[in-house]
Amino acid sequence: MHKLNWKQCRAYVTAGALVLSATLSLVPVQPVMAQVRGLPDFTDLVEAVGPSVVNIRTLEKVKAGAAGSADEQMLEFFKRFGIPVPPNMPRAPRPDRSQPDEDQPRGVGSGFILTSDGLVMTNAHVVEGADEVLVTLTDKREFKAKIIGSDKRTDVAVVKIEATGLPAVKIGDISRLKVGEWVMAIGSPFGLENTVTAGIVSAKQRDTGDYLPFIQTDVAINPGNSGGPLINMRGEVVGINSQIYSRSGGFQGISFAIPIDEASRVADQLRSTGRVTRGRIGVQIDQVSKDVAESIGLGKAQGALVRGVEAASPAEKAGIEAGDIITRFEGRVIEKATDLPRLVGNVKPGTKSTVTVFRRGTTRDMSVIIGEVEAEKPLRKAQAPEAKPPVAGPAQAMGLMVSELPDALKKELKLKGGVKVDTSEGASARAGLREGDVILAIANTEISGLKDFEAALAKIDKGKPVNVLFRRSEWTQYALIRPAR
Numbered sequence: 001m002h003k004l005n006w007k008q009c010r011a012y013v014t015a016g017a018l019v020l021s022a023t024l025s026l027v028p029v030q031p032v033m034a035q036v037r038g039l040p041d042f043t044d045l046v047e048a049v050g051p052s053v054v055n056i057r058t059l060e061k062v063k064a065g066a067a068g069s070a071d072e073q074m075l076e077f078f079k080r081f082g083i084p085v086p087p088n089m090p091r092a093p094r095p096d097r098s099q100p101d102e103d104q105p106r107g108v109g110s111g112f113i114l115t116s117d118g119l120v121m122t123n124a125h126v127v128e129g130a131d132e133v134l135v136t137l138t139d140k141r142e143f144k145a146k147i148i149g150s151d152k153r154t155d156v157a158v159v160k161i162e163a164t165g166l167p168a169v170k171i172g173d174i175s176r177l178k179v180g181e182w183v184m185a186i187g188s189p190f191g192l193e194n195t196v197t198a199g200i201v202s203a204k205q206r207d208t209g210d211y212l213p214f215i216q217t218d219v220a221i222n223p224g225n226s227g228g229p230l231i232n233m234r235g236e237v238v239g240i241n242s243q244i245y246s247r248s249g250g251f252q253g254i255s256f257a258i259p260i261d262e263a264s265r266v267a268d269q270l271r272s273t274g275r276v277t278r279g280r281i282g283v284q285i286d287q288v289s290k291d292v293a294e295s296i297g298l299g300k301a302q303g304a305l306v307r308g309v310e311a312a313s314p315a316e317k318a319g320i321e322a323g324d325i326i327t328r329f330e331g332r333v334i335e336k337a338t339d340l341p342r343l344v345g346n347v348k349p350g351t352k353s354t355v356t357v358f359r360r361g362t363t364r365d366m367s368v369i370i371g372e373v374e375a376e377k378p379l380r381k382a383q384a385p386e387a388k389p390p391v392a393g394p395a396q397a398m399g400l401m402v403s404e405l406p407d408a409l410k411k412e413l414k415l416k417g418g419v420k421v422d423t424s425e426g427a428s429a430r431a432g433l434r435e436g437d438v439i440l441a442i443a444n445t446e447i448s449g450l451k452d453f454e455a456a457l458a459k460i461d462k463g464k465p466v467n468v469l470f471r472r473s474e475w476t477q478y479a480l481i482r483p484a485r
Contacts, residue, residue: 040182040198040233042184042196042198044235045184045231045233045235046184046186046196048235049169049186049229049231049235049237050138050186050194050196051137051138051139051167052112052113052166052167052168052169052229053110053111053112053113053138053186053187053194053228053229054110054111054112054113054120054135054136054137054138055108055109055110055135055136055188055193055194056108056109056110056111056120056122056126056127056133056134056135056136056145056159056188056227057105057107057108057133057134057136058105058106058107058108058109058126058127058129058130058131058132058133058134059105059106059130059131059132059133059134060106060129060130060131060132061131106129106130107126107130108188108190108191108223108224109122109123109126109127109187109188109224109225109226109227109228110122110126110186110187110188110224110225110226110227110228110241111126111135111159111227111228112169112227112228112229112237113166113167113168113169114158114168114169114267115166115168116164116165116166116167116168117163117164117166118143118160118161118162118163118164118166119148119158119159119160119271120135120145120158120159120160120161121156121157121158121227121240121263121267122157122158122159122226122227122240123155123156123157123226123227123240123242124150124151124152124154124155124156124157125152125155125226126157126226126227127147127150127157127159128150128152130147132144133145133146133147133159135159135161136193137166138193138194141163143161143162143163144161145159145160145161146159146160146161147159148160148270148271148274149269149270149271149273149274149275149276150270151266151270151275151276153276153278154212154258154262154263154266154276155212155240155242155258156240156258156263156266156267156270157227157270158267158270158271169229169236169237170234170235170236170237171236171237171260171264172232172234172236172237172238172260173236174238174239174259174260174261177201177204177215177232177238178201179201179202179203179204180200180201181200181201181232181233182198182199182200182232182233183198183199183200183201183217183219183230183231183232183233183238184196184197184198184219184230184231185197185198185217185219185220185221185225185228185229185230185231185241185255186228186229186231187221187224187225187226187227187228187241188224188225188228189220189221189222189223189224189225190222190223190224191224192224195225197219197220197221198219199217199218199219199220199255200217200218201215201216201217202216202217202218202254203215203216204216206256207336207338212258212259212262212342213259213262213342214242214243214256214257214258214259215230215238215239215256215257215258215259216254216255216256217230217255217256217257218253218254218255219241219255220251220255221241221244221251221255222244222251225241226241226242227240227241227242228240228241229241230257237260238257238259238260239257239258239259239260239263240257240258240260240263241255241256241257242256242257242258243255243256244256265346277348277349277372277373278344278345278346278349278372278373279344279345279346279347279348279349279351279370279371279372279373280313280314280341280344280345280349280370280371280372280373281313281314281315281318281320281344281355281368281370281371282309282310282313282314282315282316282371283304283306283307283308283309283310283313283315283320283326284306284307284308284309284310284474284475285304285305285306285307285326285337285340285341286304286305286307286337286477287301287304287305287336287337288301288302288303288304288305288325288337289301289478291465291480292305292467292478292480295465295466295467295480296325296358296360296361296444296467296478297361297444298325298327298358302327302333302334302335302336303325303326303327303334303337303358304325304326304334304336304337304339304340305323305324305325305337305477305478306320306321306322306323306324306325306326306357306476307322307475307476307477308322308474308475308476309321309322311414313371314368314369314370314371315355315368317368317369318355318366318367318368318369319366320355320357320366320368321359322440322469322471322476323359323440323441323469323476323478324357324358324359325357325358325359326340326355326356326357327356327357327358327363328354328355328356329343329344329353329354329355329356330343330347330353330354331354344370345373347370348370349370349371349372350369350370351369351370352367352368352369352370353367353368353369353370354366354367354368355367355368360441360444360445360446361444398426398427398428398457398481399423399424399425399426399427399428399429400421400423400424400425400428400433401421401422401423401424402419402420402421402422402439402450402453403419403420403422403450404419404420404449404450405417405418405419405420405438405449406420409438413438413471415438415440415471416448417440417446417447417448417449417452418438418439418440418447418448418449418471419438419439419447419449419450419453420436420437420438420439421433421434421435421436421437421438421439421470422435423435424437427481427482427483428468428479428481430481430482431468431479431480431481431482432479433468433470433479433481434472436472437470437471437472438470438471438472439453439468439469439470440469440470440471440476441468441469442456442457442460442466442467442468442469443456443459443460443466443467444467445459462483463483464483465480465481465482465483466480466481467479467480467481468480468481
């Protein structure tokens with residue numbers, strides 16, 4: 001073996017170090033910060049969208065002196081907390097009824113410019129009850145606005161100011177909005193104009209109302225932000241800031257915005273007719289529980305359970321019955337009961353639509369002519385005439401005593417058949433059945449009378465839960481009677 005002396009070793013080491021140094025010098029070294037994804041910068045968005053956001057103030061006319069002076073408010077304070085009124089406390093003079101009405105501030109909100117000729121979108125609750133609406137732009141110009149229309153159900157309103165060349169917002173595509181992406185809000189919380197806050201989308205399709213699947217965010221929203229825009233990182237409006245979840249009246253990390261596609265549909269109708277028309281089929285609905293879905297053979301807990309059908313409604317004319325489960329509307333799956341009024345509401349009245357229902361183990365399609373939403377009518381509780389003496393039968397094992405349904409009650413409730421519950425104890429009481437209920441079906445078998453009821457009971461497995469479809473006053477629902485253990 002060839003041996004190296006120490007001088008040769010040192011030479012080799014030095015040469016190797018030079019080669020390694022030269023090699024490393026050719027490899028680009030990135031700064032650590034460049035490898036870390038930075039937080040978004042909202043400055044360009046604020047400059048682009050900020051001029052399209054407006055402050056909205058509302059005024060109401062009140063009688064002169066009716067608002068009360070500071071002395072009157074102090075007296076109210078003393079009375080409210082049981083504090084003796086000081087004898088030397090001055091009393092406010094009586095208001096002069098001959099004075100004209102005064103304009104007093106009513107509220108503050110936000111909005112954004114839809115069109116360059118002065119259409120502004122905001123919340124309906126911002127302008128509700130206002131005698132005068134004032135819109136202030138970011139350049140400090142102020143205009144009196146005319147209310148074009150408002151819709152309480154969706155909390156959307158459109159007002160008009162006389163101006164041209166205004167910077168209108170860009171409307172975003174709500175289908176592209178993703179949970180977790182950054183969004184920004186601009187508004188006037190507590191009257192502080194042009195306040196910018198930011199956060200992320202926390203959830204979509206959040207149910208808090210009949211017609212609105214809200215966008216939930218953690219963007220700081222406070223009183224005065226109502227009606228302002230929710231903006232994505234492309235500078236597009238994706239929602240209208242409308243509500244907060246709060247126990248204190250201030251922001252607590254949960255805010256809700258109206259999806260801009262829903263708001264735009266409402267705004268288009270308000271602009272064209274000044275009001276919103278919605279479709280209806282005339283059913284009262286409820287959620288389908290997992291237990292009920294499994295017991296009736298539906299499998300998955302989805303759809304809208306029809307608890308009641310209005311007389312002479314489109315649903316009744318189409319043949320939809322209480323106890324049906326609507327699983328699809330125009331081919332679209334009804335995942336939750338709240339999906340149905342949204343889908344039907346967006347259909348123009350007079351349109352022929354297809355409704356898919358699940359009824360006692362089978363699925364069928366029905367054609368329904370969509371009606372128009374009307375003012376809600378109070379439901380009249382059916383008064384049952386004096387019933388015949390109860391008849392005992394196999395139902396006793398469930399704690400039930402039932403009897404034939406009188407013809408007069410059938411006619412009043414518009415029922416084809418059923419049996420009347422006279423006593424409900426034990427398992428049936430635990431399931432929610434009570435005296436006066438009318439059983440329409442049991443174990444997916446329609447009941448026309450007492451004989452049908454007893455025959456259906458004789459066939460069921462006494463060791464398994466049994467589903468019962470029943471009517472109570474104007475409402476129809478399912479109960480699941482479980483055997484005693």
